[in-house]
Amino acid sequence: MKRKINIFPILVIILVFFALNAYVLSGFGTFSPSASFAPFFWVFVISLTVALFFAISQMRAHGMSKFFQIITHVFLIMLTAEVVFAFFLLVGDVFGFLLSIPSSFEPQGYQALGRNVYWVDFAFTMFCLTVVLFIFGIIRGKYAYRVIKHTLYFDDLPKSFDGFTITQISDVHAGSFTKPKQVQKGIDLINAQKSDLFVFTGDLVNNAASEIVPYIGHFSQIEAPFGQFSVLGNHDYGDYVKWPSETDKTNNLQQLKAHHAALGFRLLLDEHVELTKDGEKIILAGIENWGLGFGERGDLQRALAGTSATDFKVLLSHDPSHWEAQVKNNPSKIQLALAGHTHGMQFGIEAFGIKWSPVKYRYKHWAGIKSENGRYLNVNRGFGFIGFSGRVGIWPEITVIELKRKV
Structure with missing residues (x-):
């Protein structure tokens, strides 16, 4: 019918x-x-x-x-x-x-x-x-990478991790890139931050796993002492194109996971790892994409299984709507969540005290740091672009977050 x-x-x-x-x-x-x-x-x-x-x-x-x-x-x-x-x-x-x-x-x-x-x-x-x-956004703006730094203070941060730094990027959308030399400038800027940890919060491609292949040599250059970790975003599942068969779609996702490994990224699929330093630890958890209207695949409870409510936790979750729905009031405190997805709609105004983008009418928090219940969320504005091949006012972002212990 x-x-x-x-x-x-x-x-x-x-x-x-x-x-x-x-x-x-x-x-x-x-x-x-x-x-x-x-x-x-x-x-x-x-x-x-x-x-x-x-x-x-x-x-x-x-x-x-x-x-x-x-x-x-x-x-x-x-x-x-x-x-x-x-x-x-x-x-x-x-x-x-x-x-x-x-x-x-x-x-x-x-x-x-x-x-x-x-x-x-x-x-x-x-x-x-x-x-x-x-026109500027199409020619230059989409590769005008900028570093945004935040220093966040916590009562319960282990002493050994005081001053620990995290570099985050999100939403690469490799299939949209046309200028490898410009992408390399972004990679060099990431490595120049010399952070302790690197994380990628989803949407490596637009649709097909093959899109990242020409850029494996670029993104595999990223290195951090405590490792490079990643999660999947809504575009990574291949939901927005028609596949010859369901098997082809499944194989595409498996190939994409293999590409994460080739990049040197440890893909976190509803799981966590412990990062240890001087006998102390913090938890780094990552879930599959969970977003209102974009597939609620991730299982936060499974990702946190085996952790305690008192552990200091950093969560990688692609869609910021997940923080609103399950994270900010979770009984097991998640001190910091890192997301992307919105791109700041690649268009808006962030100047003279004004912060506006049409995406604000879809997402309660769409860029930067938000604090609630003693917990933080950072929404990265995205490294790449999709749909509109440019950026106007909302530039591609490399986030550097320093964790500090309150004294």
Whole structure:
């Protein structure tokens, strides 16, 4: 029996999309109302939209192609720039309406609707700036690795581990890389931190295990005195592509696990290890992917089996929703959880005291450190990228966490 498609939300999205473009067109028309470029504008919008739907249908049938990437990127850039332009245009229109400026005081440049051409100029400048930022994000931003350092204090950290450092990366998505030399710069930056421990918190590939093969020589260079450890993310299971058979899908996952070993990563699958120093220990646990809406595979209880409530524990769990659901209030205290998954949506603002990304509407905590109940969560913004082949405002991250004992 075929599943019925609810067409109402689709119609709403289409109407909102065309209303947005009509409003943007009215703003462009403020510059030169006499110019008849509206037909060209609509031909471009409709052609781009049709091309997008065609690209999506081709992608579903034959996989991601260069055509799909180009069309989706052009559509995303134009849509985002239009939203920015429409926002500033609306601000000007609302203020113009509320102020109800008498016509005798209108400076030259006001058009129909009482628009000030200088404000429209500003809105258009923001439109152009958005386009430039996205182009920069595609060309340079996606490899603009940065190191973010945190120092966290604990009452119950074993004395021997005071000053212990952990380097974390997440979400490599190797299938998206196109510039090995740029990736190598990220690897060099990881090793330059000289941390005691290295951890990777999932999504090594987009879909297929073979994606990491060209980069095994890069990531296998990562070394830390206490070892390199990893967990799986939602993309690592191959759930987002159609496999010839279930056996092929299973074999792909087994091959990916073998690649973790080739990288020198100890893959933690609902298990833990003890890290010892001067007769004291901390627990490093890792679970399979557990995320609301992305597969709840991981078994935290199994991963912690054999540990005590008083042990100092660090947990690797790909999806931060797991921390909210099972970790922050767990009877067996987990002092530090390390996650990734969100990428900060690869787009947002983190400057001038502002921290915003559209992903905040999906995840309660989507980047950086969160503390609750005397426990910490760090969400890494991701080393790689997927979908949008770039980053704007949310740059690829290498996290360094220093554990300190409260005195």
